[in-house]
Amino acid sequence: MVTSHDRAIGSLVNAQTRAGAAAGRTADDILAAARAMTEPAHQAAVERLPEEIRHVAGYHAGWWDADGRPCAGTGKAVRPALVLACARAIAEGAGWPGRAGPAAGAVRAAVPAAVAVELVHDFSLLHDDVMDGDPVRRHRPAAWTVFGTGSAVLAGDTLISLALDVLADSGAQTKVLTTALLRLCGGQNADLAFERRTDITLAECVTMAADKTGALLGCACELGALAGGADPARAARLREFGEHLGLAFQLVDDLLGIWGDPETTGKPVYGDLVARKKSLPVVAALTSQTPAGERLARLYGRNTLDEQALAQAAQLIDASGARLWATEQARHHMEAALEHLERAEPAPDAAADLRVLAHLIVHRDR
Template sequence: MSTTTKNRGETVTPATPAVDTAGVMALLERGRTLATPVLRAAVDRLAPPMDTVAAYHFGWIDAEGNPAEGDGGKAVRPALALLSAEAAGAAPEAGVPGAVAVELVHNFSLLHDDLMDGDEQRRHRDTVWKVHGPAQAILVGDALFALANEILLELGTADAGRATRRLTAATRKLIDGQAQDISYEHRERVTVEECLEMEGNKTGALLACAASIGAVLGGADDHTADTLERYGYHLGLAFQAVDDLLGIWGDPEATGKRTWSDLRQRKKSLPVVAALAAGGPDSERLAQILAADAHKPEEEFADFSEEEFAVRAALIEQSGGRDWTSQEARRQHATAMEALDSVDMPAEIRARFVALADFVVVRER
């Protein structure tokens, strides 16, 4: 059990993989280049004012409607969808409708979750419900979800039907995960298993879909698609473990979130539940503090000083919650690698899946 506080941003130890950063950047860039024009054309189909609200959400325009240089996020999902088509022996372009559909579902869930959670900021900007009101956040979320199905189904092929079915299953899990997330906020104790299940639903399911949807559209059989889903699912859990570390110890400059972001929201994230499960004096002290926090009114809690959150973060770390989560990211990464080994694909494509997974566990935003 460590008693010193690590540096901010130092998320995963030990044995950080040597990431092929240039290769990953090229992959992410390819995903954005191929998917974004199709995504924009899809969003343009929305009736006003939904097209404008969606364009704001994606960062293509600012709140006044002027063109903006959007931070569209890391774009791991589109990159995965295109790679997935290649894993099935198809051209990366075959994965584009899948990449766009997954991005639409992801953003549908962001729009609704930000409203449900009362989150006012995303990617360094005010969230849609803050700028355009709750009704537009609901409505445009609904529209993006419908659009995702439309984009796939209008391909009119049997593979598109299979892809839509998988996307629908992933979306249901996404919604289950959000339901669990909300219900856990009101509970004093959440087990590590419950937290992992929630994160598997909220993050794993859609990354699983991204990692397999291109293959499905490229004509892969169900076994290949299932195995790629497994890779994506565990990649998603690794991704989320890192996100949970960044949510407490991340650098605000890099993440675009406030310091101690997840602690401010009283999130039962992995480092917290692992620390509470660890036992020992620090863990018990943390449990007492968080139990008292849970009953504080929102205003009082929001007025806490940096130092008060730092105390909680230190107890989480001293109870081993930070290390456990780092190791969990590594374990999930390893399970994703195992899944990858049981799909037959060109070595070059496999290397890209590996590089993406390596990148996910060492990123700082």
């Protein structure tokens, strides 16, 4: 059910998105342009892989089915779009590829970084599905269920190597990517470790989300800024834009993992509770020192949770104030992201695109 708490996030990002609409470019426009720029280079990189690994990687990307027959891609290319928009935001003018101006060159120079970020993202999804046992990815069977766990893991490992190879000629950008990659892996490891712990603090959980989700979005924005010629200060501001955006995304994703509509999220009702995820709202409730939080801790200690217990757990998280906390934190990080964007002094058209992308990433149907 959509509540006033849920609508609070949308009220901010909808207002920001109107500026992007005024520029005449929708989220679909921005993503389609990003795919047109980056997908040929992405596919060319994957084509260099050994045949069996290439098959898994291409299936995961949505380029072909399990038998190798071509089909429409399923990835949105959000991260490549962030890379390209941040390159434009820094470069002079507001040109797009094919038009005159420094921004066109900046976007072309940013394509390798955009491909590298998408390769790392695909690595993380391949491994994440294996670790969580998730059978579906992008509305079809996850790669590990089709090709086996070992093949999916090896494909993910190979995509990391390929991403670094794509950026081999750029020492500074490679360092940015590897730093984010280490944080991403650390965040994923913490997420797994939390499943076995009962003493998690909320600060630890926020750090985990910042590393697991925020690091790569921040990396995408920083790489784009560097390709556009940004000095370290402006590149850092755009990195902060991406990192806060990542935290806002994770908070909303965690809310959807409990209260989201399965028809729109593709996840089962109370899916994160069934898996006993120590997500941000759950940890906020468990550490709230409220009667509802204490009752939730007892529920989470059971061996199994039936439908009635799952519904009760969701009610207790809400009653503890954790649902409101997560909604307000998502709004806070969205506001912080937009503040960092403005401080980077981006070119107006690119800034409008980045606001549209921020809306797409954070504001989804409940």
